[in-house]
Amino acid sequence: MRALPTLLAALPLFAQAAPPPVQEGPLRAHLAFLADDLLEGRGTGQRGAELTVRYLETQLQALGLKPARGASYRQPVALLGLRTLTGRSTVSFLGGGACATPAFGSEIVYGSGVAKADQAFDAPVVFAGFGIHSPADHWDDFKGVDLKGKLLLVLVNEPAPTAAEPNLFEGPDLSYFGRWTYKFEEAARQGAAGILLVHTTASASYGWPVVRNGWDAERFQLARGPEGTPLQGWVTEAVARALVKQGGQDLDALRAQAQQRDFRPIPLDLRLKGTLASAVRTVEQFNVAGVVPGSDPALKEEVVIYSAHWDHLGKGAAPAPDTHPGQEADGIYNGAVDNASGCAALLAMAQAAIQAPAGRSQMFLFVCGEEQGLLGSKAYAAAPLWPLARTAADLNLDSLNFVAPTRDIGLPFANRSTLGDLGLAVAKASGLAVAPPRPDLGGGYFRSDHYSFVQAGVPALSVGGGRDFLGQDPAALRAKAAAYGQRYHQVTDEYDPAWDLRGMVQQAQFTFDLGQAVASAPTRPAFKAAR
Incomplete structure (x- = not known):
């Protein structure tokens, strides 16, 4: 100061x-x-x-302007490109005596976070609250539960501040823990087989068309950065509600539990089974920079x-x-x-x-x-x-x-x-x-x-x-x-x-x-x- x-x-x-x-x-x-x-x-x-x-x-x-990188205005950025081949991919949820297969685009979007062209899944589904581990906020949605090889169903955003804790997770401002990028990163750190985020317009701050448009096309991540989970994506709230019910739970009740510090991951009577085919490539893109x-x-x-x-x-x-x-x-x-x-x-x-x-x-x-x-x-x-x-x-x-x-x-x-x-x-x-x-x-x-x-x-x-x-x-x-x-x-x-x-x-x-x-x-x- x-x-x-x-x-x-x-x-x-x-x-x-x-x-x-x-x-x-x-x-x-x-x-x-x-x-x-x-x-x-x-x-x-x-x-x-x-x-x-x-x-x-x-x-x-x-x-x-002078080139910022020696004689070049370009800074190479190596990216990994991943496109879901929807015609060869299918994701179904088995449990409660039923099999649900949400429609890609209108009900679910998903893709790979790893550089593999073909993958198969048979994973139990676990509701993991907001998917947050923040020692500084004394908040841990995982409680040491082994989530390796499991599919996490996670809420977007973060627990709401309370009268007792008005500044929880930066108060009314959304902290990084509420962002979808953080939740994908944390799921990978937990060793999960995949993560699906439950979309609502209020919690994401944008409608489902924005999500769909981002996942209909090829997606990218840094080629030299950490990998994501083998499967990652979003589901509409209506689909999430139906899947949770199929798995023997109620979404509103789970949301209420996720607001509490003592929340622990809740297994659903549900398994994800399916295959994911991806077109995988590396591509070089560029930052462009000039200096005065x-x-x-x-x-x-x-x-x-x-x-x-x-x-x-x-x-x-x-x-x-x-x-x-x-x-x-x-x-x-x-x-x-x-x-x-x-x-x-x-x-x-x-x-x-x-x-x-x-x-x-x-x-x-x-x-x-x-x-x-x-x-x-x-x-x-x-x-x-x-x-x-x-x-x-x-x-x-x-x-x-x-x-x-x-x-x-x-x-x-x-x-x-x-x-x-x-x-x-x-x-x-x-x-x-x-x-x-x-x-x-x-x-x-x-x-x-x-x-x-x-x-x-x-x-x-x-x-x-x-x-x-x-x-x-x-x-x-x-x-x-x-x-x-x-x-x-x-x-x-x-x-x-x-x-x-x-x-x-x-x-x-x-x-x-x-x-x-x-x-x-x-x-x-x-x-x-x-x-």
């Missing part, structure tokens, strides 16, 4: 020499191209990914990173004609907002940065595989192109404001480091309020690439859009922003030339201003509390 006054001391200088403006013209042009059908949704391991990487590195080169060298002889050895993920869901099977009325069912998940907008903003910010270098160096980093579980940023943190010990901060952009300019800006989780304090000061200097914090019910803090830097010990945050819209009908603008939830991870996330991009430019400008302030400050941001 002692470093904060020194950090804020850079603001008078920042105000005297305001950073160059981020231009709407380049931002719009980049956005339109990156979201075009030509790039086929920028899917990991697909042709659109190759076109996207080539475009990004060409633009960085044209702007005059710093102007200060000493500080230029340190770096401020601006990041955004370039990948989306790519090109898959065309949805049914009635799934998206009025929308061409072309099977292309363009990802205009998520996250062509963030990439376009970074390119426009890089164009501004090259005009007026700051004291510290600045890196513009476009990461791969975010939609697959932050894979590109995890790979960067494991093998950074700039030493983490000399990385001042990461500012991440993901899904920008396409609606209208606002009176405020979003700084979620700003209280976790002095980077947030500097953000508050920059907002004030820019004439912006900071949007009031809201409970993070969906675990947003753990769902964007800044979190990979936080885990690696680098202060980082994702800059959000404002919510106090400027215009004659703010309510209509709020409704337009809220309606994006229906397009999230759907083929309807497409670029509209009629979009008012002033809010997007505003968000990019604030992020750039904050980065410039960090790059100009005598000291670096620091964490305030344990991460």
Whole structure:
């Protein structure tokens, strides 16, 4: 905390020499191209990914940024690709004198977490509560029970805080223990044969179509990372309820038991039997990074990173004609907002940065595989192109404001480091309020690439859009922003030339201003509390 006054001391200088403006013209042009059908949704391991990487590195080169990796703008990231061959796979549940075979896609999705083309399963099913082992929270859903070779049925999210423990698992904010990624990781550590998560829209913070779209296609994990369980996936709540009943239990009663500290894994009178056939391959994807060298002889050895993920869901099977009325069912998940907008903003910010270098160096980093579980940023943190010990901060952009300019800006989780304090000061200097914090019910803090830097010990945050819209009908603008939830991870996330991009430019400008302030400050941001 002692470093904060020194950090804020850079603001008078920042105000005297305001950073160059981020231009709407380049931002719009980049956005339109990156979201075009030509790039086929920028899917990991697909042709659109190759076109996207080539475009990004060409633009960085044209702007005059230096390659971040020797003579190359590319950082290779080795991935393991796994696609469930549904025609050769079947999963059934036997018990209670019945055999249930949920339909892939509409009722269940699953795949392999290991590099095996063919697997067979005959595993007892165990309800494992929320699937959490957290010594710091004095919580253990496993209680030392041997779960090797068993299929775990697990609830999404985490136990709710109580009046006696209002800060349990970070209180109203979802902690990492509530994320599906953690539950898959913990199931593998327990030696389970598989894990199925029980989906509800409330607990996952998104609907079943989002889950289905993520599992209909090829999925990826780091080739050099830890393996998952042999089988992993999700089931709808209706299917979970029926399976639990078939196994002699009641789902609501099990949920209630899972809220208690003394919960122990509960075997169901149920076995999973089936086969899983997978197409397995290794594929090389790339992070793309360019650097604007710093102007200060000493500080230029340190770096401020601006990041955004370039990948989306790519090109898959065309949805049914009635799934998206009025929308061409072309099977292309363009990802205009998520996250062509963030990439376009970074390119426009890089164009501004090259005009007026700051004291510290600045890196513009476009990461791969975010939609697959932050894979590109995890790979960067494991093998950074700039030493983490000399990385001042990461500012991440993901899904920008396409609606209208606002009176405020979003700084979620700003209280976790002095980077947030500097953000508050920059907002004030820019004439912006900071949007009031809201409970993070969906675990947003753990769902964007800044979190990979936080885990690696680098202060980082994702800059959000404002919510106090400027215009004659703010309510209509709020409704337009809220309606994006229906397009999230759907083929309807497409670029509209009629979009008012002033809010997007505003968000990019604030992020750039904050980065410039960090790059100009005598000291670096620091964490305030344990991460």
